[in-house]
Amino acid sequence: MSSFVKAAALQMQLGKVEAMGTAKIKRHVLPGEEGGETAWFYRQNAFERQEIFRQVAYKRRHWPERADGVWSKRPEYTYPHILPPGKERLAFYDPTADAILSYLRKEDIALHSEALNLKSSQVACLNSLFPLRRDLWLAKFALRGFLSGLREVTGIEFEYTGPRGATE
Secondary structure, three states: OOHHHHHHHHHHHHHHHHHHOHHHOEEEOOOOOOOOEOHHHHOOOHHHHHHHHHHHHHHHHHOOOOOOEEEOOEEEEEEOOEOOOOOHHHHOOHHHHHHHHHHHHHOOOOOOOOOOEOOOHHHHHHHHHHHHHHOHHHHHHHHOOOOOOOOOOOOOOOOOOOOOOOOO
16 A cells, blocks of 8 residues: 555544544643643653653744654654654655655555654664665775775665555
């Protein structure tokens, strides 16, 4: 399933929530903030809490006008570290965002349903490794410490994410 189909499905899901009325959507906030609940935050481990603070600070610094997004599995809740629907490009490192999204479309690799979550592992992987795909000398230099005997990198490809619906 293409990322665009997944985004449309998420927007339909959000439409269902909106049809329930905005009073049904619960806002999750960071500790010390007003207007929502914080219990969700304390269910995270220490590293996750640190990363949530870091990601929320980044989101608010770069896109202060962006609303909080919803978790695809529980669309009745908003979270400050999730981007709103339709903003998948913002999850990616700006200089490579368009190339990453083009590559995913061309290779029919599904964008994970959690790509709007600024803690997305798929997005982190693409942001970290896609620049190496574009510069194979840099890839060799960066990877040789992990792969003993590495002489040359001839290409980097990203994996097929499974049958339709596998990443939901």
